[in-house]
Structures are given as C-alpha cells and as structure tokens.
Amino acid sequence: MSKVEDIIAATKLSELVNKKEEDSHCKTVLWILAIVGAVAGIAAIAYAVYCFFTPDYLEDFEEDFEDDFDDDFFNDDDQV
Template identity: 60%
Template sequence: MNIKIDELLAALKKKEEEQDKNTVLWVLAIIGAVAAVAGIAFAVYRFFAPDYLEDFEEDLDDDFDDYFEDEE
C-alpha cells in the first residue's frame, strides 16, 4: 500500500515539474515571437524610410568641393 502511495506521489510530482517546464517554454516562445515581429517591423521601417542623412552628406560634399574649386 505504501508503495502505491509513493508511486502516485512521484507521478504527481513529475507531472507538476513537466507542467512548469511547459509554462516556461510557452513564455519563452511568446517572447521570441514578439521579438521576431518587432525585428521584422524595424527592418521594414528601415527599408522604406528615406535616408535624409545621405542627402545631407551629398550637399555637404558639393559645398566642400565648390569651396576648394573657388580658391584655385
């Protein structure tokens, strides 16, 4: 009789540990999915957003070149 009770308690404990592992796994999966969606959204934003700095650098280079051409 004690053996049966010990077996039942061991099975119950094992089931609780397995359930805890599943909960942690689900939480990590949700965090990973949210991170993936955020990463994709950022990549799409960077792809479609205009690069204003590139235009500024081109204008600055043109002004810089004009300055040295005037001295010669």
C-alpha cells in the first residue's frame, strides 16, 4: 500500500507544481494588463486636464466676424 500512496502523493505534488506554473503565467498577464490600464488612465486624465486648460481660440475668432456680419443686413434707408 505504501507504493500506491507514494504514487498518489507524487501525482498530487506534480499537479500542484504544474498548477503553480500556470498561475504564474496568469499573474504575469494580469500584471501587464494592469500596467497598460494604468498608463491609459493616466493618459486620459492628462488629456482631460489639457483640454480643460487650453483656451478656445475658435470662439474668439468667430466673435470677431459676428459684428461685421450683422452690419451687412442693414441698409442706409432702414436706419433712422
């Protein structure tokens, strides 16, 4: 009986060793994905801050032409 028990113990031991190797592979993939996610999150926050603090030059550009555009619709006869 002791030989059978030794074989069973060796089989369980080899299964545990193989399982640990598989777990280390999964942990490596998990760490890589976590690092990529963290970098993407930091980049998104940096972009949001950049967009918030960058002035909107297009708005100022459009305001310059609004006054000139309104003056074109008035005729000299319409003004009192």
